[in-house]
Amino acid sequence: MATPEQAQTLRGRLMSADCPSRQVLRHVSSRWGLLVILALGEGGQMRFSELRSTIGGISERMLTETLRNLAEDGIVTRQDHHEVPPRVDYTLTPLGHGLAERVLGLGAWIEENIGEIVRAQRAIAAE
Amino acid sequence: MATPEQAQTLRGRLMSADCPSRQVLRHVSSRWGLLVILALGEGGQMRFSELRSTIGGISERMLTETLRNLAEDGIVTRQDHHEVPPRVDYTLTPLGHGLAERVLGLGAWIEENIGEIVRAQRAIAAE
DNA sequence: TGTGGGTACTTACTATTCGTAAGTAGCTCA
DNA sequence: TGAGCTACTTACGAATAGTAAGTACCCACA
Numbered sequence: 001m002a003t004p005e006q007a008q009t010l011r012g013r014l015m016s017a018d019c020p021s022r023q024v025l026r027h028v029s030s031r032w033g034l035l036v037i038l039a040l041g042e043g044g045q046m047r048f049s050e051l052r053s054t055i056g057g058i059s060e061r062m063l064t065e066t067l068r069n070l071a072e073d074g075i076v077t078r079q080d081h082h083e084v085p086p087r088v089d090y091t092l093t094p095l096g097h098g099l100a101e102r103v104l105g106l107g108a109w110i111e112e113n114i115g116e117i118v119r120a121q122r123a124i125a126a127e
Numbered sequence: 128m129a130t131p132e133q134a135q136t137l138r139g140r141l142m143s144a145d146c147p148s149r150q151v152l153r154h155v156s157s158r159w160g161l162l163v164i165l166a167l168g169e170g171g172q173m174r175f176s177e178l179r180s181t182i183g184g185i186s187e188r189m190l191t192e193t194l195r196n197l198a199e200d201g202i203v204t205r206q207d208h209h210e211v212p213p214r215v216d217y218t219l220t221p222l223g224h225g226l227a228e229r230v231l232g233l234g235a236w237i238e239e240n241i242g243e244i245v246r247a248q249r250a251i252a253a254e
Numbered sequence: 255t256g257t258g259g260g261t262a263c264t265t266a267c268t269a270t271t272c273g274t275a276a277g278t279a280g281c282t283c284a
Numbered sequence: 285t286g287a288g289c290t291a292c293t294t295a296c297g298a299a300t301a302g303t304a305a306g307t308a309c310c311c312a313c314a
């Protein structure tokens with residue numbers, strides 16, 4: 001199924017500072033990146049204002065910037081309907097869906113284990 | 128297996144700004160958090176200097192701070208041998224191993240798909 | 255004619271975080 | 285005597301993030 005060109009997959013090395021994968025990691029794991037991917041992974045197509053109200057605490061400035069970074073990486077798609085008042089939809093690309101699977105796994109783990117983490121935090125703080 | 132107390136697991140809600148899970152997400156997905164977890168997940172027990180040389184680009188200041196945050200969350204263990212010159216080992220806690228599984232999945236996905244991401248970046252930049 | 259509302263952004267400014275480089279401790283070995 | 289080892293800590297300038305106030309555009313209503 002893969003052509004010879006696609007078959008010779010070059011693998012990124014996250015541990016090296018100048019690998020392009022490092023930049024992508026920065027966008028994905030930025031303060032709001034994971035939450036945007038999480039929201040789109042759960043909610044499917046979403047409008048700007050919908051994302052803003054879903055992700056507690058995010059500002060318009062940061063949502064704009066985070067979405068632009070992810071769009072430039074080919075992870076989300078921005079669809080502007082050119083209406084007034086503006087209507088813009090965001091969705092995950094097929095590439096973004098693969099990523100979102102992993103991110104959802106990570107997010108779910110934290111939500112499920114927060115109880116144990118808080119217990120650990122208290123035990124450690126008590127020393 | 129679970130006691131009644133453990134059975135009533137409270138689930139975090141990452142989307143709400145004041146849920147404790149949000150703070151943990153910040154530590155984990157901080158600029159260096161994922162890379163530290165990745166390194167310890169692959170390397171097992173590691174010394175400070177070993178982590179520093181493994182994770183390209185990290186400074187001592189940031190490594191110290193990242194490790195301290197993760198230790199306070201019960202994700203990594205710090206073992207000081209009280210020797211001179213200093214020798215300190217870091218490992219993942221059992222809790223940290225669960226987390227590292229998801230992080231390794233995410234890291235592997237990025238490394239495997241960086242080729243396609245770069246292709247997407249170029250296609251989008253060409254518009 | 256004009257005033258206000260709706261949505262997705264920008265802009266200007268301030269606060270917080272980060273990176274860099276230079277210490278620090280204290281024991282060992284030349 | 286003093287240089288070296290390792291895991292930090294400190295000081296300070298630079299980059300990044302947060303806050304609040306615009307901006308654009310058209311429509312509805314008075």
